[in-house]
Amino acid sequence: MAEKKQDGLELMLQRRELASEAHRDLYDQASDDVKFVTIPGAQWDSKLKARRGDRPTYEFPKLASHCRQVANEMRQGRPQGKVRGTEEGDKGLAEIMQGLCRNIESVSNADQAYDIAYDFAVKGGVGYWRICTDYANQDDFEQDIFVKPIRNPFAVKFGPSIEIDRSDAEFCFVEELITKEEHERRWPNASLKDWEDDNACADWREKGQVLIAEYFHKVPKKVEIWALSSGQVVSVDELEKQFTDSGLPISEEGLEATLEAQGITVVKRREVQSHTVMSRLTNGHEWLEPAHEFPSKYIPIVPCWGNITTVDGQDYWFGMVRPNKDQQRLHNVHRTAAVEAVAKSPKAPFIVKQKWIKGLERFWKNANSEDYPYLPVNDEADQLPQRAMQAEIPAALLQLAALDNEDIKASTGIYNASLGAQGNETSGRGILARQQQGQTSTFNYIDNLAYAIRYSYQILVDMIPRVYDTPRAVRILGPDGGEKWKQLYQQVLDPETGQMITLNDLSKGKYDVTITTGKSYATQRMEAVEAFTQMLGQMGPGLPPPIAALMAYTAISNMDLPGAEDLDTAFRKMLVQQGVVEPKDGDEPPQPQQPDPKAVADAAKAKADAKKSDAQSQLYQAQALSQNMENAAGMAMLAAPPPQFPAQPVEQPPPGGFFVSETAGGFPT
Secondary structure, eight states, X not given: OHHHHHTTHHHHHHHHHHHHHHHHHHHHHHHHHHHHHHSTTOSSOHHHHHHHTTSOOOOOOOHHHHHXXXXXXXXXXXXXXXXXXXXXXGHHHHHHHHHHHHHHHHHHTHHHHHHHHHHHHHHTSEEEEEEEEEESSTTOOSEEEEEEEOSOGGGEEEOSOSSTTOTTOSEEEEEEEEOHHHHHHHOTTXXXXXXXXOGGGGGGEETTEEEEEEEEEEEEEEEEEEEETTSOEEEHHHHHHHHHHHTOOOOTTOHXXXXXHTTOOEEEEEXXXXXXXXEEEEOSSSBSSOOEEOSSSSOSEEEEESEEEEETTEEEEEOSSGGGHHHHHHHHHHHHHHHHHHHHGGGOOEEXXXXXXXXXXXXXXXXXXXOOSOOOOXXXXXXXXXXXXXXXXXXXXXXXXXXXXXXXXXXXXXXXXXXXXXXXXXXXXXXXXXXXXXXXXXXXXXXXHHHHHHHHHHHHHHHHHHHSOSSOEEEEEOTTSOEEEEETTEEEEOTTTOSEEEESOGGGOOEEEEEEOSSOOSSHHHHHHHHHHHHHHHHGGGSOHHHHHHHHHHHHHTOOOTTHHHHHHHHXXXXXXXXXXXXXXXXXXXXXXXXXHHHHHHHHHHHHHHHHXXXXXXXXXXXXXXXXXXXXXXXXXXXXXXXXXXXXXXOOOOTTOOOOOTTOSSOOO
């Protein structure tokens, strides 16, 4: 025992007792809630049921349909996780991380784990799923990450915690009951005899089975982090691991000297408190396996809450059932009493004199239970027996039963319209508005599921660089359901620097996680089919034919139906020929259309007319220009002053004679 105490077994037992005591009352109530709406016969108060003896205790389950309504609304609009890069350079790595998370969910059938946890959260107030690692194939040495359901949520016991997602809990137990034969097969070196003789393991034995607990706990440690001149902020342990994985030697002077040789200096340094998550199996008496480090800073158990609040410093949680159990019990009592009254009304007792039926008592005793063709009386009877007045069905019972039913609806917030009953609404918008009221009253359940999936993605983002830490080809799923393969940690030569660099190093990125909630589709291709189909129906004839054809083609190309591929090929060929879709490699380019002869003739005539008109216009312009020039010259001459000549002596003609111009053709006579 001294060795076991030194190994932490005693501390584990103390922690389990603390966690079990903290969870016992609420787990008992949650278990009763789940049984109430799941197991037939559990909807009656045990004392009242015992008092009724052999009398009937009918059940008219109303809560079950309300729980199914909330659960199925979630399945039609599952929350989806999304990984984003916190810096511009992290966008490509975030897309790979997002695709890896989708692939992990797909391979793990994570929807089933979410559905099981959500169903327990709606009914009992809490459900769980877990994230674990395992080998994908028996002949494989590389581990993968899986999301697994926890089918018994009451087997999970967290240590004290402040955060709702229990991320700050120091320890957690996941328990499982197995047979002794299974225990001996899995751990042949463990002694069941010593386990049975250990009085401290009394609560580890149940119904002849062995209780096994997986014990997660955090081991605190101090980590030194450096801020480097290259802009990185890394821990010393991670930096040493990077050098080791890349095959780069660390000098004898130390890691800091090795960085300085590469031109990198340590700008800042500080010591922070951190921890390591360890996992180990135990049967309460001894450890069954060696402790191993879990590849995450989180305990990989994800809680999904129904309703949770804090009362007097303690968490109190419940589902949809607990506040409505009394209404359901009263409804069963009142309806059962009404059924009894109706059953008794046609079988009122007979009023007889004993001498009338003396010797015939057997017939009359069974008159209300046997289908006798006749009931005999003694011959000396002076009167025939008569039935007593029939009992009336109390109207109060039926009214109370109706009130109980309305109380359940008022408490859950789900009324007839949300349950599929026809109401006064006649328009589609009115029906949707009434249904939306029920969805709003129960939205806290799906919102809490979104918080849980967000926390699950945070664990995945933290685990993936630790598990997928060696060069390997991984499959990533896109938002359209298409798959791609990426090579992680691929070493390539940088042509600019001439040094080897690592591509797709997931540990280099920084990420955050968001959640989207909406109508659920297996892939975005299915969502595209419905969206384009609805738009075509709504827009109808008002849509331009090329756009309508393109939308129809887009819907067909996203359909996963037999023969859709041939239809897609033919449709695309037609759209390419029409010039609606740009041709790609392998597509036959559109053929040039043959011109219409009449259109060609009309075009030629129009061209000739245009040329003639242009020539006439040019002629008119030239004539106008010439006329303008002439007019301008005339105006200039009129406006110019007369020429001025120098004064010359005037020769006087001889008496009786005249001067004759030199240009005169003759002489005057």
